[in-house]
Structures are given as structure tokens and as C-alpha cells.
Amino acid sequence: MMHPSAGGVLKPACYAKPLLRPFGLAWIVMMSVAATTQAAPEALAQVDPPTADHSQFEPLQQDFASGREVTRACLECHTEAGKQVRASIHWRWEYRHPQTGQLLGKQHVVNSFCNNVTTNLGRCTACHAGYGWDGPDFDFSDDSRVDCLVCHDTTGTYEKAPKRGGRVLQEPVKVHGHPLQPPDLGKVARNVGPTSSETCGSCHFFGGGGNGSKHGDLDTSLLDPPPALDVHMSDAGAGLECSDCHVERAHQIAGSRYQVTARDRKGTGAPGQRRYAATCASCHGIEPHPLGSDPAALYQGAKLNAHVDRIACQTCHIPAMARGGVATKTWWDWSKAGRLDADGNPVKRHDADGNLTYWTRWGEIEWGEDLEPDYRWFDGTMRYTLPDQTIDPSAPVPINRFAGHHGDPAARIWPFKMMRGKQPYDPVKDRLVYMQLFGKTEQAYWQGLEWQPAIASAMEAAGLPFSGEVSFTETRMAWPITHMVAPAEDALACGECHARDGRMAELTGFYLPGRDSDPALDRWAQLALAAALLAIGLHIGLRILFHRRRRHTE
């Protein structure tokens, strides 16, 4: 199904930011209008004005002493919002996987960065959408602990304390050299609005220990990206915010890394139907490539559309990761942590770009920019290796893994950032472990620099067995890549994959034109051609020879 603008190739300039703000089908239709009329960008408010001006609300005309007071004021009108947020993964950090039954979410998984949340709460929960989760006794049923402002601030001044369980910053601090000021909560509350790449990015850009560290496709370069970096989020492109794709229903946000819609067969849905999906197809449809008017363009459009069932949009349209000038971590070796210099002081080393390559607390880290992703068949269902599962430490341990092959209609070829590193594990029980990094106790690794007590403390807190032995194993963690979508003209050329040593070189089990052949067939056929050439050469030689001889005798 093509949407009405599909007759011509959409150029970035055709997308007008304000026209794209309303969700759902409305903006598909508007996009068509924008594409055909080349409307100039207008201010958002002129197109989609809010029906309420929070600065006039009576309950907000005060100086709030704490975030929770603001939340109570919000809840006076938004009576269901607390309950809605409390049902969301942003609050619960817990996810029961509908396919695998695994209990996932930040509370439970091990990752290949700072490993786990358990016993590291006060630090990790600086990014919790709530106030005060710094221990196991946090009251998840208390609406007033929901943090409305961290997502709905429009002033850019709302700061949470970095190490206090998500509480609002109370006094000025410096974080990695950046001075942070406590916010004027009344002003922030009177200026709430829709979420933005700034609010989402305030956490999601900084996972894994800093800007861009974790994902490879999420970092601060997306705040004001040129179209070449992200054709959707650029103001010179579509001018979208995160929530334009990550649509929500009752504070449940579409898009999950635990259950990815690896292949969206529904597309835009029926006219008028809202789709709660963050897939490309939910806007672009399942036949997104325009069929050109001349035969070549017609064939090419049809051919590209015929790829959609097997190749994720991201595979061609995100030619490289970490393209915005912010590096992403590619290797984190915790086994190298703990080294002190001759004077017994912690060691910190940086590369030429200022990325941290060694820190006593962290170990050894490698970074990359402009990286070619790894490509894998992916059915969308992520399985995690949890600390109650047995691992095989003789090979790199997959922190997460997934199924998918050419014959699986649910799977498509997706791009991944493959995070690698070394992490501690229990060599007696052959299990991954939780570790306590943060906290003002000697067990915490960042205090005592000893692994055994740090792991014992975390495993005990989680109620998991631990032998007391610590060893390190190499691990892999797969991060599906879906952001930093390039303009159409920068998409991968066919030959990037349809080549002997192209990007699909590692994928097997299917015939890929341009890559695959039957070597025996090629060898014998080329031998036959060579033999024919030789015979022709010989024939020519004899003709010339005999011709000369005849002329000579005549």
C-alpha cells in the first residue's frame, strides 16, 4: 500500500516539522500534503496548539519544596496519570516477556556495561521516572513518587541529583565538569509540555556510563542533527521528536528492545486506525519505496519493496552507527579494573578524542565512531542470560540472544551493535553474577576495589547463590540499531550486500545474488570458455600459417 505522496521520491525538505507533530494517521495524511505543497516550516504551536496553559493553573502558582509536591499538584487534574505511569516499564523497570516468560527489565537483567541495578540503586535510579528509589523498600504503589517533570519539562532546567535515587537536585553540583543548578520547580511545573528529544535523551542518550556509550544510535548528536545524521529528527528534515515514532497509550510507550517488532506486516493500518507501534512501517507502510514512472524506476521500486519481507528498513537506511561525532563503547573489560599507580592512586586514561579508555573503577574501554553494524537474522524476541542460568565460559557468553533464519517469516536481517567485553562470573557455578559497584560501603567495588565482596553483597541482596570464586569471561551483547536513519540517497547501495565480501558475508543458509555461487560450476564453465578461447586461438594461428604457406607456394 502506498501513501498518496509516494508518486515521487520524498526529499528531506518536503517534511515540515509542524505538520508532523500530531500522531497517527493524521500526520501521514499531512505528510502527503507537506510533500506536495512543500510547506515552509511553521511554529509548532500554530499547528497543534495545546488546549491548556499550565502557567495559569491555580495549583501550580507556588514554590514547590520537592518533586513529590509537584506530582501531587499534577495529580489533582491528571487523576489517572500516576496509575498509568506506575504500570509502565519506565516506573517498574521490570518486564515479563510474553513469549519467553523470562522476567526482564533493568531490575533483573545483566548487561555488559555497569552490569546490574541491584545494590547500585541510588546511582542507576537517577534515571528512574520516580523519586527516591534508593533501596529495596521503595514504595512502587505511591503515586506521589512518580516524576512527571523529568519527561514533561520544557525549560531544560530540571535536574535530578546524580546519585540520590532520582531525587531533584537540591544544591549546585558539578557532574563530569558540568555545573548543574537546582531547578525552580514552580517555573518548571508551570511550563510542562509534551516530551521531547531533550527529555527522553536526558536518560536514553547517557546509558552505559555516558553520552552515546551504550546504544551506538542514541547520543546527544540527535538533539540538533543535520539531515544526513537523522532525516527524521533533523529540523531541516522531518523535525520529529522521539514520541512521534514512540507513540504512547496511557503512558505505555511503543518500542521495546525485549520484544522488537522485527517485521511489521500491518503497515499504516486502516484509514483512521491509530497504530501503537514504533515501526518504520507504521508510518511508511509495508511497500514504502515509490514506484517510479519509467521502467527502470518501476522495477527498482518494486524490487526494493520485495526486500521488505526479508530486510529490516534499518539495514539499508542506517549505513553506519555513531555517525554524529559521539563515540560509542565497543569493548569493556572489567577484568582490567582495579589498577593503581605507583602512589596508590586510581588511574584514568583518555584517547585523543577525550574518551575514557582506562579507569581504575571501570577497567579497559574501547570506543568507535562511524561503525559498520553487524547483520543478523532477528525474529524480535530477545532472550537474556540471567544469573540463575548456567553459562559456557569457554566461548564468549551471549548476554542476550535471539533466533531467526531465512526460513522464518517473522525474522528479518537487522543491524546490530555487538558490544563485547569481559565481565565477572562465578567459575564454580558457571553463572553470570550481579555486582555492587556503587555505595558508601567497603563491599562496593568502587570503594574497596575488591570483586569478591562486591559480588557477594549483590548476590546476597538478590537472593542468589554465589560460590565466592570470581573469574572473568568474555561476553557479547547485541543492540538492535534503529535510530540515525539517513536520507534515502544515503541508503546502502545494492552492491554493499550483493558482493562476494559484502555486509552479508556472515549470513548463511540462503542464496544471495552477487555473493553466492557454485564454485564448481564457475570453475568448469570458465574452464570450458578458456578451452574455447584456446581452440579459437589455435585455429586462427593455423589459418594464418597455412595462408602464408599457400601464398608462398603460389
Place this chain on the structure above:
Amino acid sequence: MTRTVVMFTGLERLWHWSQALLIILLLMTGFEVHGSYSLLGFGTAATLHVLAALALIVVWIFAIFWHLATGEWRQYRPTTRGLAAVVRFYLYGMFRGESHPFNPRPKRKHNPLQAASYLLFGVVISPLLWITGLLYLGIDLWSAPADLPLAPIALIHVAAAYGAALFLLVHGYMITTGRTPTAHLKTMITGREEIEEASQREQQPERG
């Protein structure tokens, strides 16, 4: 005594040369799609390949109709009569300066070896390419026929394409084996050929 006849009509020559150009284009782009070399880029090569194939199919549909309607298909009826003499000519007699044992005339233009090779190209190599090519296109574009694996289709297509390349190579060389190296080419361009009167030829003493 010789006389000049129209060996190939304008229509035949148009058919031959359009087919020749399309086949050369198909082989060039096809082996790039196969990954044998990189020239135009995969996407351009694949697009040209499909468009040229569709054009060739149209040419062939007209050509088949023409052959059936005019009865010209009989030109390719295989025969062993005189085959040995033709083979002997190319392997031996030609070097001695003998004249070709086959006397072409508009009713029978091709010598037995030639007719057999054209027949092989027309009823084995080409149909294999047609059928596997259309399946190759259909599997991806229309998922039809469903569940047909691409690998055997593609490999038969490639094998037949090697056959076509071999045909083209030998065919191209055989052009130069006329009375003069360019005689056959001239005939195929102008359509006209000087032929000996059949009655005279029979009276000629055999050389040797």
C-alpha cells in the same frame, strides 16, 4: 558462376542484431549480478539485466511468431547429411584453402553444424534462461511460485548463461571463417550474399 541473393531480409537482420545486442548486454550485466566482476554496480547491472531480458522476451515472441508464420523454423531442422564434411572443412580443408562444402541458399541458409548449434541455442539454452530468469524475477517480486528455493533456479540460470557465453564466443569467431574474414559480417549487415549456382558447384572437380 555466382549470383547475389538476399539471404537475410530486413526483418531477420533487425531480429538478429537486436537480439545480439540484448544478449551481449544480458551477459555483461548478468555476470556482474553473479559477482564475477564489478563494472556498473550491482543495482544498475540488475536493473539493466531485467529490462534487457524483458525486451528480449518481446523480441523473441515476435521472432517465434515470424518463424512459425513463415515456416522459416525449418531452417534449423537438424540433419547429419553433410555434417561430417563441414566438420572436416573447419578442422582441415579450411587451412588448405578449400571452399566450403556447404552451399548456402535462401531456402537453407545454415550448414548442418551451424543449424545444430542454433537449434541448441534456441531450444535448450534460451528456454532454460527464459524459464529460470522469469522464476528468478517472480520468486522475489511476487513471491511466486511460493516456496521455490532460489539457489537451484539461480544456478541453472548461471549454468545456461555460461552456455550462452560459450555460444557467443564461438559464434563470434565463426563469423570470420567466411570467404574473407568479414564476408559473413557483411552478409548479416547488408543481407546480401554471393552464392554459387548449385548446378555449377556440382560440376566442379573436387580439390585436394
